[in-house]
Every structure is written in structure tokens, then in C-alpha cells.
Amino acid sequence: MIAVILVSTIALAFTVSIHHRITEKEYIGITPIKKDSAASVAAFKQVYKVLMSPRCLNCHPKGDIPLQGDNNVVHSMQPKRGKDGKGIYAMKCANCHQAENSPGLHTPPGNPEWHLPPADMKMVFEGKTAHELAKQLVNPELNGHKDLQKLIAHADDGLVKAGWNPGKGRTVPPLTHAQFKKAWITWLQTGAYAPAK
Amino acid sequence: MIQLTVNGKTEKLDVSPEMPLLWAIRDTIGLTGTKFGCGVAQCGACVVHLDGEAVRSCVTKMSRAEGKNVVTIEGLSENNDHPAQKAWQEIDVPQCGYCHSGQIMSAAVLLRENPNPSDQDIDNAMAGNICRCGTYPRIRKAIHLASEMQEKSKT
Numbered sequence: 001m002i003a004v005i006l007v008s009t010i011a012l013a014f015t016v017s018i019h020h021r022i023t024e025k026e027y028i029g030i031t032p033i034k035k036d037s038a039a040s041v042a043a044f045k046q047v048y049k050v051l052m053s054p055r056c057l058n059c060h061p062k063g064d065i066p067l068q069g070d071n072n073v074v075h076s077m078q079p080k081r082g083k084d085g086k087g088i089y090a091m092k093c094a095n096c097h098q099a100e101n102s103p104g105l106h107t108p109p110g111n112p113e114w115h116l117p118p119a120d121m122k123m124v125f126e127g128k129t130a131h132e133l134a135k136q137l138v139n140p141e142l143n144g145h146k147d148l149q150k151l152i153a154h155a156d157d158g159l160v161k162a163g164w165n166p167g168k169g170r171t172v173p174p175l176t177h178a179q180f181k182k183a184w185i186t187w188l189q190t191g192a193y194a195p196a197k
Numbered sequence: 198m199i200q201l202t203v204n205g206k207t208e209k210l211d212v213s214p215e216m217p218l219l220w221a222i223r224d225t226i227g228l229t230g231t232k233f234g235c236g237v238a239q240c241g242a243c244v245v246h247l248d249g250e251a252v253r254s255c256v257t258k259m260s261r262a263e264g265k266n267v268v269t270i271e272g273l274s275e276n277n278d279h280p281a282q283k284a285w286q287e288i289d290v291p292q293c294g295y296c297h298s299g300q301i302m303s304a305a306v307l308l309r310e311n312p313n314p315s316d317q318d319i320d321n322a323m324a325g326n327i328c329r330c331g332t333y334p335r336i337r338k339a340i341h342l343a344s345e346m347q348e349k350s351k352t
Contacts, residue, residue, distance in 0.1 A: 076239070077325040089310055089322035090251035090303035096238035096325075102256045107237045 035191040043187035044195060048130045050180045053173040055163035059116050060125035066116055067126070070171050085116040101167035109167040113159045117144070134187075134194035151188055155181040199263050203228070204272025214260035218252075219243045221259055222269055230270040230298045234327075241326030244299040245269045251306040270298035273305060280350065281305050284343035292330035300326045304340050313344050 050056060058067040064081040065074050082088040087095070098110040117123040121144055125133060136142045137151070146154060154160060164177045173180065187193075200209045203226060210225050222228050222245065231254060234242030238253040245254045246268040247261070273279045281304045284290075291297045300323070307314055307322035314322065319340050328336070 078321075079325065080321050089307045089318070090244065091322060091325050092250060095244075095250060095252045096256060098256060098258065098261065102237065104237065108256060 033189040033191065037191060037193045040187050040190035040193035041195050043183045043190065044130060044134050044193070046175060046183035047180065047187055048133060048195075050163075050173040050175050050183075051125055051133060053163070054171065055166050055173050056160075057125045060123055061116075062124050062126045064119070072126075081116045081119055081122075083119050085118040087115075101165065104168065106169040107167065109162070109170070111159050111162040115159075121145075129197070130195040131197045134192065138188075138192045148188060148192075152185055155184045199259050201259075201262050201265055201267055203267045204269060210259070212259055214258060214263070216259045217255050218245070218247070218257040218259060218262045218267065219254035221262075222254060222267070228269050228271050232295055232298060234296065234299075239327070240296070241299040241303060242296050244302040244326070246273075246302060246306070249306070249309075251303045268302075270302060273302065279305060280343040280346040281308060281340070283346055284339040287342060288335050288339040290332055290335040290339045292328075292332055296326060296328045296330075300328065300336055304336070304343065307340065308343055308347055312347060314340060 051060075054067070054070050054072055058069075058072060058075075061067050063074075065078050066081075067073060068075045077091065079091045079093065080088050082092070087093045093114045093116075096108045097114040098108065099112040100110045102108045102110060121142070123136070123142065123144060128136065140146060143151070161177060164172050166172060175183065198209050198211055199214060200207065202208070203222065208226060210221055212221055212225055219231060219233060222231050223233070231245055232242040233255060234240035236255045238256045241253065243253050243255040244251045246252070246266075247254075247257060248265050274282060277283075279301070281301045285297065285301060290300075303323055303326050307319065311318055311322075316337060319337050323333075323336060323340075326336075
């Protein structure tokens with residue numbers, strides 16, 4: 001009974017719209033949570049600092065061109081997102097960004113999965129308040145169809161972790177990856193509350 | 198020993214997997230049409246095709262190229278008659294010419310993926326190929342001409 005109540009609570013927290021609710025079935029198997037709005041909001045404030053850092057934000061731009069550098073300037077050469085987020089024509093991300101960071105200062109950083117979010121799911125961070133971003137991150141229609149389990153797993157995504165190995169000349173996010181992961185999971189498992197507007 | 202195909206020919210090279218592909222193409226194999234510009238993927242002078250994609254060979258390591266198919270400007274066509282090459286000659290695009298093997302290799306990918314590109318498509322595709330002589334208007338004109346030539350060659 002308690003489990004059913006908990007699952008239902010999560011389902012409410014992850015309600016997408018009146019047209020689409022996350023079913024209980026989608027959440028079977030997740031770690032039980034304890035709703036705690038204060039702890040959740042506090043954790044998200046830590047998460048938000050990381051998501052707004054250049055290493056995360058630069059590839060979640062408002063427009064279709066990534067940003068670069070610690071000052072979030074538009075990427076030189078203005079490479080376009082493309083349908084799949086991997087660039088277009090002769091300007092595909094992997095044409096310059098290798099599977100690993102290139103050697104030297106301010107050379108192209110690398111990762112085997114280097115890309116922007118796809119055109120049909122842009123997952124914009126740039127310009128979003130903590131309230132807006134928290135709401136967006138738990139909405140499967142805006143977060144890449146991720147349920148709670150996938151969101152938790154996303155903390156260990158290779159491209160996410162690449163933010164902590166950005167290559168010479170770039171700052172890392174303000175939390176360690178371990179601190180970020182802890183805050184991320186705490187935020188999600190305490191109800192994924194959005195900070196006030 | 199690293200094996201790869203360059204312009205249709207199998208090459209077995211005794212080089213480091215960390216060596217940039219550009220070094221192997223120019224210094225080991227001896228194909229000097231591909232140019233060294235910046236060395237950090239910022240200019241496009243070193244563009245070659247790696248399994249059809251317009252990679253910058255100055256930052257592409259041999260470990261990535263191993264077992265793959267590389268095409269340089271020397272192998273783009275049998276008789277320098279790829280539509281982009283013919284259009285470049287017709288329009289007389291180059292000034293100093295240094296960047297143009299990279300320009301043509303990038304243009305070839307654009308023309309393959311979008312046979313009838315708009316000005317905006319061309320700008321999007323070619324924005325990473327820098328020309329210090331400023332031949333951009335002629336590059337754009339040549340790509341449009343190459344598109345027409347490519348279309349006619351099909352009929």
C-alpha cells in the first residue's frame with residue numbers, strides 16, 4: 001500500500017500535462033523516495049550551478065549554434081545543430097571533435113558521443129531560471145523522453161562526465177562529479193521539486 | 198603497423214597511432230595536396246574524407262583512421278573532373294590557392310548530401326573553411342556551378 005502511494009506520488013510529481021501522466025508501471029523498480037520539498041529545492045540549487053556552468057550550458061543553447069569557452073560565446077565557424085544534433089554537411093561535430101580531447105591549450109575537446117540535443121528536442125538550458133529548468137528536466141516531452149530511472153542514469157552519461165574533463169584552458173563545473181551526482185539524485189528522489197519562480 | 202586505404206590504395210604505415218592523419222598523408226605517403234594550416238581544426242586547409250566525412254586531418258589521429266577509407270584531393274576524381282574541381286577552374290576561384298584543396302573537399306561533401314544547395318546551405322557548410330584571400334564570393338559561385346554540372350552529368 002505504501003509503495004503504491006509512493007509511486008503515485010512520483011507519478012504526480014512527474015505529471016507532464018493533463019493529457020499525459022507517467023504511469024505507475026514506468027516507475028516500477030525505482031528506489032523508493034521520501035518527498036522533502038526543502039531538501040529537493042536545496043539539492044536543485046546545487047544542480048543548477050552545474051547545469052549553468054559553461055561545460056553543460058554551451059551545448060544546450062537557445063539557438064542552433066553551440067556556445068564555447070568559459071564566457072559562453074557563439075562557437076567559432078558557427079556550426080549548425082542539424083536534425084540529429086551532430087552537425088551538417090562538412091560541419092559535423094566529429095569532423096573536428098575527436099573521441100578524446102585534442103592535445104594543447106584551447107584545442108577541440110573530444111568525446112565519442114559529441115553532439116548537441118537534436119532539433120526536435122533541443123533541451124535548452126541557456127536563459128532558463130532554476131524554476132524553468134527544473135520543470136523542463138522532469139518533463140519527458142522536453143527531456144529526451146527520460147523517466148526517473150533514465151534521469152538518474154544520465155548523471156553517469158559519458159558526455160555529461162566529459163564536462164569534468166574539458167581539455168586544457170577550460171574550467172570544470174563548480175561541483176565535483178560525485179557532488180553533482182549526489183545532488184542530482186537527491187533532487188530527483190526527494191520529489192524533484194522546482195525552486196520558486 | 199597501421200593499415201588504411203588512401204585514394205583506393207591500401208597503405209601499411211609504420212607510424213604512431215597518435216600521429217595526425219595529415220602527417221601520414223603528407224610526410225609518409227607523400228601526397229602534398231592536403232595542406233597544413235592551423236594544426237588545431239580551426240581553418241579547414243587539411244580537410245580530407247574519412248569514410249566520406251570531411252574530417253580535419255590535423256587533429257584526426259591515425260588510430261581513428263585505421264582500417265578506414267581516406268580520400269584526399271588527389272583521389273577526389275580520376276582526372277581532376279569532380280564537378281567542384283571543374284567549377285573551381287571555370288570560375289578561377291583561387292587566389293593564393295593554399296586553402297582550396299580543403300575548400301573543395303568540404304564542398305564535395307555538401308554537394309553529395311545536398312545536390313542543389315542554397316546560399317545559406319553553402320554558408321552553413323563552408324563556414325569552417327577559412328580563406329585569407331577572401332575568395333568566398335567565388336567559392337559560393339563555384340559551388341552553384343558545380344551543382345549545375347553535377348545535375349547535367351546525370352542526364
